[in-house]
Amino acid sequence: MKEFVISEAQAETAILVGLVTREQNEMKTKEYLDELEFLAHTAGAVVVKRFVQRLDTPLSTTYVGKGKLEEIRAYIESEAEEEREVGMAIFDDELSAKQIRNIEAELKIKILDRTSLILDIFAMRAQTSNAKTQVELAQYKYMLPRLTRLWTHLERQGGGSGSGKGGSVGLRGPGETQLEMDRRIILNRMSLLKNRLADIEKQKNTQRKGRGRLIRVALVGYTNVGKSTLMNLLAKSDVFAENKLFATLDTTVRKVIIDNLPFLLSDTVGFIRKLPTDLVESFKSTLDEVREADLLLHVVDISHPDFEEQIAVVDKTLADIGAGGKPTIIVFNKVDAYTFVKKDDDDLTPRTRENIPLDELKSTWMAKLDDNCIFVSARERLNIDELRRTLYVKVKELHVQKYPYNDFLYDIDDTQV
Numbered sequence: 001m002k003e004f005v006i007s008e009a010q011a012e013t014a015i016l017v018g019l020v021t022r023e024q025n026e027m028k029t030k031e032y033l034d035e036l037e038f039l040a041h042t043a044g045a046v047v048v049k050r051f052v053q054r055l056d057t058p059l060s061t062t063y064v065g066k067g068k069l070e071e072i073r074a075y076i077e078s079e080a081e082e083e084r085e086v087g088m089a090i091f092d093d094e095l096s097a098k099q100i101r102n103i104e105a106e107l108k109i110k111i112l113d114r115t116s117l118i119l120d121i122f123a124m125r126a127q128t129s130n131a132k133t134q135v136e137l138a139q140y141k142y143m144l145p146r147l148t149r150l151w152t153h154l155e156r157q158g159g160g161s162g163s164g165k166g167g168s169v170g171l172r173g174p175g176e177t178q179l180e181m182d183r184r185i186i187l188n189r190m191s192l193l194k195n196r197l198a199d200i201e202k203q204k205n206t207q208r209k210g211r212g213r214l215i216r217v218a219l220v221g222y223t224n225v226g227k228s229t230l231m232n233l234l235a236k237s238d239v240f241a242e243n244k245l246f247a248t249l250d251t252t253v254r255k256v257i258i259d260n261l262p263f264l265l266s267d268t269v270g271f272i273r274k275l276p277t278d279l280v281e282s283f284k285s286t287l288d289e290v291r292e293a294d295l296l297l298h299v300v301d302i303s304h305p306d307f308e309e310q311i312a313v314v315d316k317t318l319a320d321i322g323a324g325g326k327p328t329i330i331v332f333n334k335v336d337a338y339t340f341v342k343k344d345d346d347d348l349t350p351r352t353r354e355n356i357p358l359d360e361l362k363s364t365w366m367a368k369l370d371d372n373c374i375f376v377s378a379r380e381r382l383n384i385d386e387l388r389r390t391l392y393v394k395v396k397e398l399h400v401q402k403y404p405y406n407d408f409l410y411d412i413d414d415t416q417v
Contacts, residue, residue, distance in 0.1 A: 012087035014045040015072065017064060019092070020054040029092075031306050035273065036092050036114060038224075043120045048086065049075065062102045063091055069106050076107060088112055093274070097146040115142060115276045122279065130200050137193040140186050141278035147182055204288065213403045214255075215263040215395045218293035220318065222310040223270030225301040226333040229378040231267040234388070251289045258392045261399070266293070271317045273309075280321065287321050294398050296328040297391075302358075302375070303337035327398065329372050329390060336377040 018033045020026050029052060037047045053068045062069055076086045088110040089103070095113040104111050112120070119139050126132040219227040235254035253266045266289040280287070290296070298314060300307050311330075318324045338358050358375075366373055374390055376383040 012045050013048050013085065014040050014088045014090050015075070015086055016040070016047055016050045017072065017089055017091045018050070018052050019058055019064070020052060021058075022056050026052075032092050032273070036090060036117070039114070039117050039121065040090055043117060043124065045088065045090075048079075048084075051075075058093060058099075060096070061098065062106070063093070063095060063099050069103070073107055076109060090114070090117055094276070100146065114274055115279075118272070118276060118279065130197075133193055133196050133200070137190060137197065138276065138279045138281075140190050140193070141281075142276065144183070144186055144190075147179055147186075201288070215295065215398050215402065216266065216289075216293045217256075217263055217295045217297060217391070217395065218266045218268060218290045219297045219299055220268060220290055220314060220323075221270060221299035222301065222314055223272050225270065225299045225304075225310075226378045227267055227270065227299045230297070230299060230331065230333065230376075231265065233378055233381065233384055234391075235265055253289065258388050258395075261392055261396055263391075263395045263399075266290075271314050273313050275313075275317065280317070287323075290318070290323045291321060293323070293326065294402065295394055296323070296326050297331050298328050299331045299333050301334050302332040303334040303339065327394070329374065329394060330366075330369060331387065332366075332373070332375045333378055335375050335382060336380045 016033050016036055018029050018036070020029045024032070033050055033052070037050075040047050051064070051068065051072050053064045055065065059065060064072075072089065079086050086109060089107055089112070091103075091111070091113045093113060094115045095103070095111070100111050100113075119135065119142060122131075122135045123139065126135045219231055221227050231252065231254070235256050251266055251268050253264055256263055256265045268287065268290055296318075298311070300311055304310060315324070318326075335358065340357055362375070371390060371393075374383065374387050376387055378384070
């Protein structure tokens with residue numbers, strides 16, 4: 001699967017390409033490109049320039065217009081003259097095989113879209129056999145409709161029984177094309193991977209059945225909001241956490257005990273805007289921990305300028321995987337990083353998230369959440385005890401509802417579940 005991995009060229013430079021459309025204004029495009037740059041950085045690339053064009057919709061042939069494509073090519077050529085080679089162009093939306101083929105022919109560099117970049121990162125992050133299998137399946141699903149671009153060599157001709165050239169018996173007419181062979185190989189590989197994931201799912205179901213009568217709590221949220229750091233604080237564990245996107249791919253489950261009340265806490269892969277559908281489908285077994293949870297801790301980075309849209313993205317993804325409507329506590333994390341710019345008294349422009357103090361923000365729609373909402377800083381350990389108390393109350397309520405005749409104490413492995 002070398003096609004997707006850009007981590008091998010750690011210092012590879014990249015340019016970003018995005019659109020301002022009828023559905024996406026200039027500010028939103030900037031936010032998306034900021035996130036795309038963070039994705040590129042996570043994958044090991046260095047972004048040197050951005051290109052943005054205003055179009056009603058992406059062009060079906062080249063995504064951007066002819067003039068913009070020529071502008072991008074001129075920049076790449078000028079950088080090459082200065083011995084500053086641009087290694088790739090990353091587009092903020094998923095590209096079709098035709099778009100990739102046409103853009104590559106014009107720019108003469110590697111072309112990635114948001115989906116393939118996310119797949120790159122997932123391939124880099126996958127550690128266990130389960131995660132690697134899920135990522136490989138998603139890569140093949142992405143690759144299959146784009147085989148016409150991936151293979152540029154000529155069709156291989158084989159002599160058939162009717163060719164008059166003494167060909168081997170059983171070969172079909174002009175022979176099987178390389179594209180057909182590759183397609184068949186990929187479909188066979190996908191079938192094998194699906195069977196492997198089905199076996200893994202059976203093992204996971206057996207593990208879940210052996211966990212006893214414990215309430216299950218799942219940490220969910222946008223990528224890089226601090227879920228793994230919270231997991232480490234609550235479970236006193238050492239789940240990998242760093243300031244990069246998709247630091248966690250494999251689901252980690254820990255037993256947590258608060259005041260003699262045990263429950264299971266799981267940390268799952270983070271969500272993101274424009275998350276590839278194939279990736280969600282491939283990670284179905286991982287996301288089963290979310291579907292089967294009794295309570296969700298929806299972690300939100302309140303310091304992010306677009307945190308409300310991130311909440312909407314997570315809510316939609318939860319609904320898409322069949323986990324919508326579960327009891328949820330929204331944990332607004334990173335309060336220590338929240339900033340705002342105070343408006344002048346004579347400033348009559350509308351108030352925005354950027355100029356509202358945190359205390360005032362808490363009195364808006366968040367106030368209606370009552371005790372289903374809490375503000376913390378995992379990094380500074382602010383209000384973590386209050387989060388534990390809230391968790392205790394919620395888990396106890398759910399436990400009494402689900403297991404009314406069951407005691408709270410169980411004999412269960414204290415490390416990895």
